[in-house]
Amino acid sequence: MTDILEYLNNEQQQAVIHTEGPVMVVAGAGSGKTRVLTFRIAYLLQKGIDPFNILSLTFTNKAAREMKARITSLVGSEAKSVWMGTFHSVFARILRADGHLLGYPSNFTIYDTDDSKSLIRSIIKELQLDKKTYPVNSILGRISASKNNLIDSVQYNNDPEIIDADKAAGRPFIGKIFSIYDKRLFQSKAMDFDDLLFKTNILLRDFPEVLYKYQNKFRYILVDEYQDTNHAQYLIVKKLAANDENICVVGDDAQSIYGFRGANIENILNFKKDYQDIKVFKLEQNYRSTKNIVNAANGVIAKNKDQIQKEVWTANEKGQKIPLIKASSDTEEGALVAHSIFETKMNNQVSNKDFAILYRTNAQSRALEEALRKRNISYKIYGGLSFYQRKEIKDLLGYFRLVINPNDEEALFRVINYPARGIGKTSQQKIIIQAQRFEVSSWEVIYNPNAYGLDVSGAVKKRLYEFVTMIESFSAQLKRKNAYELAKHIAKTSGILKQLNDDKTPEGISRFENVEELLNAINEFSEREVEGQENSIRPLDEFMQDVALLTDQDNEDKNSSDKVSLMTVHAAKGLEFPYLYIVGLEENLFPNMQALNTRSELEEERRLFYVALTRAEKMATLSYAESRYKWGNLLFSEPSRFLEEIEQEYLSQPFKPGVGKHLNKPLKESRESTKDHSKYKKIPSTPTNQQQKKEEASSNEGTFHSSSMDELQVGSRVEHKRFGVGEILSLEGQGPNKKATVHFSSVGQKNLLLKFARLKVIKE
């Protein structure tokens, strides 16, 4: 047995060997946080603690896997029995085991955000509410915030304060939507992301025997990224740890960047109040970055009010000053960044994988991709539309979901008429209506249409019968066939493969390939043997269990080839790169406009920038563009205030703020009182805002008219949002893809594809 402690510095050792009682490790960026967690678990195991008694909650499943591998290499294979994973995946597992107490079967479906939104959309429609007054996103946000604070729909509707707030915002029916939403989830035997935490809380609250069971099992609990836990997660941890109080939380308040998801920075700030005899260890030495980067980053958050006092320092070399790239447009920004990567590669003899480009929003990746492609630099995008969210993938997964849990309503209506089999919208509506009338799932209705008085033609009934029979035949094979065989059988029999194969457009081919890739992944899963159960079949439901919880980060890098990484700052958490580019440093983009309402929101944006900077080892380059295309509009921007907030001495060239001033909105103090913070987390944007915009636009009526295709003719005077007034010189082509050459007085001639061009005919 090796003495694993010799790998650690003094501070880290202390945090590792203090195994009993509550421990908080406040770990600055790059200070070896993961190392401490890993070694702490290894140390526990070496001490003879049963791996079965350890629970480790990490931020991504990938982090858990890597930690496990590391621990295995330190102390051997017993590490494999430690429970490790994200909050969501660990508690999904618990709910699959004990959720029956709450009325859920173990094969319940996990609805992802798309499923939730789609359900809410249909509820709003059924209630005949105006979707502009009830925007799906904010409704879901409201429900989510509520669940994260352990307020269910009944409490929501009984809380006069909440109801009054909704009424005041002109949306009295949110509570009703919430109730129906939850009822429908339950009928579908499904849980949304927030339910995984919410229901776990209920389970532990209402069933003491379950609580005891897990308290007894998890004698040692470790939580990573504690600064990003929300109230529901906080409570679960607190309950589980209540007996032994062998809890170790690791985090960095300066890296709390998930406030929008209900993360409550108070959790870490107040940890001391929750436990007595708590030991606090601070890891302040940064091993990752140069002095310049560490100091610049420290300066950015120094202005924040909410923080735990600590001083991150480094013994590393000073390093070079931070270069600043100023571009005129997003295209140029991409080109300059690509150029800089090219040069740096040459000058330092390093490879693509040593580089990363971080941005605030996913949409920014496009210009960068193009620039990199032009220079033949290969890259990989993390996040964005994840593989599992693509339409063709969700369609096939829809079949799998339905086979496993026929009550899954979202899956049912996704696939009931795809590929087309003559069960159209009207019939689907009728099914839903009957299902709701009898308060059963839609599957029940189509399974037994006569019993529920489903009023559709005989032909449709026949098609429904065929559909039900097909799904049932799949279900019957669930335990008999391995995941791959069944998946392939379903893909063929359902007609999905054929449908996709018939589409020979480039997009169609790529969709087909995606489906093949999914099938390959399932094949790999089927063939991977699980220790202790060799020769046993690995069925499809096992594969599907936490597909909804997989993130792009979790996809193993099969070709861990030499590529530049592109991702959002959020996705970069926990990662590090020798050469880093942070792009789009423009006021309103980063810091983000939507996030600039309260002081604490600005502070979170600063922490986000801090996280970004501290990912860099040798060099961090910043860039901004003076203008940028967004939704087809050219927008001009001010350099980000963050550039001014970095001390001059850390930048390689002087930065002077532009002539214009930031449109500094006065920042409101957020409700930080204590208890009810996120109950009213975001006051949703008032409908009046949007109505006003509409009215402004329509005040032009009389002069312009929204034009249909054939109003556009050679010689027509037209107006374009961006280019102004012009005249159509020529038209070419038929149908939707007409091309027009238009002369605009402001910019000269432009060729426009009419399908996308917004031209308004000016009527005399």
Add this chain to the structure above:
DNA sequence: GGACGTTCTGTTTTT
């Protein structure tokens, strides 16, 4: 019922 065309509408970060 379904295909195909037109119009409208997002507009942050993610488990």
Add this chain to the structure above:
DNA sequence: CAGAACGTCC
């Protein structure tokens, strides 16, 4: 600009 929603026609 892209995708969803809506409208029209067979």
